Amino acid sequence: MPWLILLLVSFSLYAQEPKNVSGVLLEKGTRKPLKDVSVFILPHKFKAVTTDKGDFAFENVPVGECTVIINLTGYEKLERKVDCGKIQSQVFYLEKKFYTSFETTVIGKVAKRDDQAHSLTQEEFIKAPGSFGGDPVRAAQNLPGVAATGGSAQIIVQGASPEDTGYLINGHRVPLVFHFGGLSSVIIPEAVERVDLLPSGYGPEYSKAIGGIIGLTTKLPKEDRVHGMAYIDLLNSG
Incomplete structure (x- = not known):
C-alpha cells in the first residue's frame, strides 16, 4: 500500500x-x-x-x-x-478585418544602383567608333551617360568634371592614364580583357571619384610557352 x-x-x-x-x-x-x-x-x-x-x-x-x-x-x-x-x-x-476585391500584390526585385554598370569586352572596344584603333578608355566614351572633352580621351561621366572620374587597372588606381595631352591612354589594347563603367552606386573603396569609375581588367598571362608582343603607331610604341 x-x-x-x-x-x-x-x-x-x-x-x-x-x-x-x-x-x-x-x-x-x-x-x-x-x-x-x-x-x-x-x-x-x-x-x-x-x-x-x-x-x-x-x-x-x-x-x-x-x-x-x-x-x-x-x-x-x-x-x-x-x-x-x-x-x-x-x-x-x-483573419483580416477588411478585404478589397481590387487588391493586388506585386513582388519583384528592387534594382540596385550597382546594376547601372556597363562593360565592353575586348572584341567590342577594339571595334568601337572613335576608339582610335581600339583604345579601351576612348571606347568607353560610347557607353551611356559618358561624354568626351572634344578631341581628348578624358571621360566625363554624368556631367561631372573629367578630374572627378577615377581610373583603375585590376582594382588599382592609376593617377595618370593619358599621354600626349589626353589624345590616347597608356593602356595596350591587346592586354585588356574588359572595360567596366561604374557611373554611380559604387562602394567607399572607390573614393575621390565623384563622377564615375572606369575599370580595366587585364588578361591572364599564358603559361604554355614564352609570349611577346611589339607595336608601333603614330602615338605609341612598345
Missing part, C-alpha cells in the same frame, strides 16, 4: 511539470507567415514574438487551461482557451 501511494504521488508531480509551448501564426486565407507579432499566454503573463516564418515558443509554461491572445492591427483579435500542456506546433490563423 505505501508503494502505491508513493507511485500515485510521483505520477501526480510528474504530470504537473511545466511544458514548452510552441506554435505558428499564419494569415487566414493566404497562409502567409506573420512576423514580429506579440503572442500572450494568460493568466501566466507570458509573451513571445513570432519569427520571419511565423513561429513562436514559450518555455516552462504551467500545465492547465490558459488563454492565447493575439492582437494585431488590421486583423481580428484572436482569443482562444487551450490546454497549455497540449500545445505543440499548433497553427493559429488571424
Whole structure:
C-alpha cells in the first residue's frame, strides 16, 4: 500500500511539470507567415514574438487551461482557451478585418544602383567608333551617360568634371592614364580583357571619384610557352 501511494504521488508531480509551448501564426486565407507579432499566454503573463516564418515558443509554461491572445492591427483579435500542456506546433490563423476585391500584390526585385554598370569586352572596344584603333578608355566614351572633352580621351561621366572620374587597372588606381595631352591612354589594347563603367552606386573603396569609375581588367598571362608582343603607331610604341 505505501508503494502505491508513493507511485500515485510521483505520477501526480510528474504530470504537473511545466511544458514548452510552441506554435505558428499564419494569415487566414493566404497562409502567409506573420512576423514580429506579440503572442500572450494568460493568466501566466507570458509573451513571445513570432519569427520571419511565423513561429513562436514559450518555455516552462504551467500545465492547465490558459488563454492565447493575439492582437494585431488590421486583423481580428484572436482569443482562444487551450490546454497549455497540449500545445505543440499548433497553427493559429488571424483573419483580416477588411478585404478589397481590387487588391493586388506585386513582388519583384528592387534594382540596385550597382546594376547601372556597363562593360565592353575586348572584341567590342577594339571595334568601337572613335576608339582610335581600339583604345579601351576612348571606347568607353560610347557607353551611356559618358561624354568626351572634344578631341581628348578624358571621360566625363554624368556631367561631372573629367578630374572627378577615377581610373583603375585590376582594382588599382592609376593617377595618370593619358599621354600626349589626353589624345590616347597608356593602356595596350591587346592586354585588356574588359572595360567596366561604374557611373554611380559604387562602394567607399572607390573614393575621390565623384563622377564615375572606369575599370580595366587585364588578361591572364599564358603559361604554355614564352609570349611577346611589339607595336608601333603614330602615338605609341612598345
